[in-house]
Amino acid sequence: MIDYKKSGVDIQTGDELVSWLQNSDSPSTTASTLKNIPSDVPDFKKRVVSGIGGFAALFDGRFQTMKKPLLVSCTDGVGTKVKVAAYFKDYSTVGQDLVGMCVNDLICTGGTPLFFLDYYAVGKLDLNAAQSFLTSIKKACEKSHLVLIGGETAEMPGVYQESDFDCAGFSVGVVDEEKMWGAHKVSAGDKVLGIESSGFHSNGYSLLRKVFENEFDQYKEWLMKPTQLYVEAAMSVKAFDIHAAAHITGGGVENIPRVLPAHLKVRLTQWELPECFKEVQKRSGLSLEELRITFNCGIGFVLILPQAELKNVESKINELGLKTYHLGVVEDRSPAEIQQEIHVVWD
Structure with missing residues (x-):
């Protein structure tokens, strides 16, 4: 018999990763560590209706303090820096790279980051490597005033070699039109x-x-x-x-x-x-x-x-x-x- 695991996809390890994410004391669901936050900046923590684990995440998008709120969205990856991380088997910083590539674009509008989603693709899912990568994302979110609200982990044997991985990020923020930079x-x-x-x-x-x-x-x-x-x-x-x-x-x-x-x-x-x-x-x-x-x-x-x-x-x-x-x-x-x-x- 040839089952999914023998074909190279370990559903149990994927479930363990999701469980860890849901149960971990995630810094990205606590108050932001940032100082100098303007009084009209939305409190992202109170706006998460449902996050990791569901089919989709829900976020309260009412911004009463803004006259004309505009949503800001950005997506990016870290390019072939993933090859360097894979060489060192060190995934403890590349999550910050991913968050940075997205939110640093977002703030060019004068906007405030709200939430972040990630896509993590591997040849073979290694729980420790994935946890290190996601911990790096969560810590970077904490430093950047946004919450990791969802994502996708894809194990794709045949597309990636066992030690290979790739990642992409997606961030959403908000800006009041009259205060927008540009x-x-x-x-x-x-x-x-x-x-x-x-x-x-x-x-x-x-x-x-x-x-x-x-x-x-x-x-x-x-x-x-x-x-x-x-x-x-x-x-x-x-x-x-x-x-x-x-x-x-x-x-x-x-x-x-x-x-x-x-x-x-x-x-x-x-x-x-x-x-x-x-x-x-x-x-x-x-x-x-x-x-x-x-x-x-x-x-x-x-x-x-x-x-x-x-x-x-x-x-x-x-x-x-x-x-x-x-x-x-x-x-x-x-x-x-x-x-x-x-x-x-x-x-």
Whole structure:
């Protein structure tokens, strides 16, 4: 007889994982650990109607303190960083990477994260590895003011090798339309403030795996360092007149024009590269321009704001232990720049 388990799918282990999730003292179902939460930010804990274990999760979507609440949704993965985690058999940080890749996009609207769902696919389900991964997600949710409300674990022999896995995340938040950040608020003269990254985050790993091939162990600290979570930084400056924000991932700071109106550009000044990116440049032979469009190069998040707000906003972010960089200014594009589709210029 050939049953499901002999075919490579262990339903019992999957059930044990769900039971563990339901019964664990999940930090993501307790109050957020974040400080500096504005008074009008929804309390996610009280809004979960039903979570993990059902066919679908339910969440109370009434936001009486907002004039026109808009839902914000984001989805992402961590790319081939999963191959590095699988090599080390270390799943204790990749969950934070997954949450970070989603919520750092979400907060670019000025929105507040509410809940998170994950998709975890494996060749063979290892209970300890799955628990380590999900614990990392739950802890990152706690740090990011949202709740892990559901997800899916898929055991797919034949699609993945036994030690292989992949993951995807989905986050939902809310923003009051009149307080939304974006291109509609940006004007010439606005300043560009960068916030430091923790390292590579979750981008460029197909290249990094080649650059550090056969030397993973020596560079584990760099390769496995989790993505910086910027929710607390964004929350702490909601009281100020922030015009726009950009999450710096694949494409680097060249992604800033995604939050600019068509007639504007940014003029940027180069900052000091962190050591890990200098090492990549040395080993790969990439030009500085190529490096900047592949990696975050030490800048993980950018705020665009008026000069008058710069000092106070920078002070708030520095209080959280995050370094900031004065990257440049927003300017009008010339007719030639519009014709040539130039959105970023460097001093």
